[in-house]
Amino acid sequence: MKKILVTTDFSNNSKAGIRFAIQLASQSACELIFYHVDDRSDFEVWTESTYNQPESFRNAGQQKKLREFVSAIYEQEERPQEHVDWIIDNKPLADDAIVHYAKKIEADCICMSTRGGGTIDKFLGTNASALIATSNIPLLIIPHAYRSKPMETLLYASDFENLEVELKAIEKFTNQLHIPIQVFHYDYNLEDESVKKRLDEMALKNQRHGITFHFKKFHAELSLLSHLQKDIHNSRPSIIAMFTKQDRNWFEQLFLSSKTAELGFDTKTPLLVFKK
Structure with a gap:
């Protein structure tokens, strides 16, 4: 296991998957690729200027946000950032984009958080539920309540x-x-x-x-x-x-x-x- 794709949507629940990946990397020599899909859906008001915003300019802002989001968790975990990368992808369907990019970089595993309790869809979230049914790449599905601790069994x-x-x-x-x-x-x-x-x-x-x-x-x-x-x-x-x-x-x-x-x-x- 050399490379893990760690997904986040910048939500609090997604922090669990990042915490787990950081712990995993501390016990093995694996590279972590932190990954966010930008589908432009976060604009509250769509205007011509926001829609036509240059992709490179928007990605730079999103990548800065991704770095800051993940770096804050590294600080909380008191772990050094080693063998990491940051990727913003522009795709309309997150689950398809995740699998496509994981295959592209030959990731050994995809790591993502759940949403919470409730029915299976509410617990897994739409993306995790879809990936279970479609991904040929192993999935690490991390409950939103996960807290870091050494992996023992x-x-x-x-x-x-x-x-x-x-x-x-x-x-x-x-x-x-x-x-x-x-x-x-x-x-x-x-x-x-x-x-x-x-x-x-x-x-x-x-x-x-x-x-x-x-x-x-x-x-x-x-x-x-x-x-x-x-x-x-x-x-x-x-x-x-x-x-x-x-x-x-x-x-x-x-x-x-x-x-x-x-x-x-x-x-x-x-x-x-x-x-x-």
Whole structure:
């Protein structure tokens, strides 16, 4: 992991993603590219002069704003600004622009903040929700309530469908941070000896230093989130890693049962989301 694209819209909520990226860079040798999409939507009154304002002139002002916004967070975190860059992009659709630019610079990851609690759209925000469904680049989704602290463990919620490949992808992230991986798998048929034997064999095949496996009974009346919340509370991971099928409906159904759809997903733990 050498380069991370860190997005911001200058909102207070977006500061969480910047704080996380700064912490991440302090534990690994990665470059941070701070990125803002200027879609001109912030003009309260559109006039001919504002619309025709030279792009280079406007970008210079926006870049100065970006530097000042991020620099203030560096000062709060008492961290030096090392290996950073500042980019203003002029595109009408932020989510498309983010993915396009991340591919252009060959970013290893896109880091962005959530909006807050509530329904899945309110929690993730429009851009994060769209990126989960479209981005081939791993996403770091940072809850707006996140506060900086050293990263110590990663919880990987796995369906065991492609365990070996997925673990290798996660290890590219954890190896630079020198943090262990806790693999959690939830299964309806855990009492079945043949199922338990298969899971144990897969765990043994992928067992190595820094990786531990935890098999739990999945109860059909509860969402995956309900199961995860208990284990998140007990193990207190620094990051939760998941692989999605890049279907927004799948992501919503995975986390939210129909009975809890309006309660939403609210956690202080960052999510690392990979394409499945």
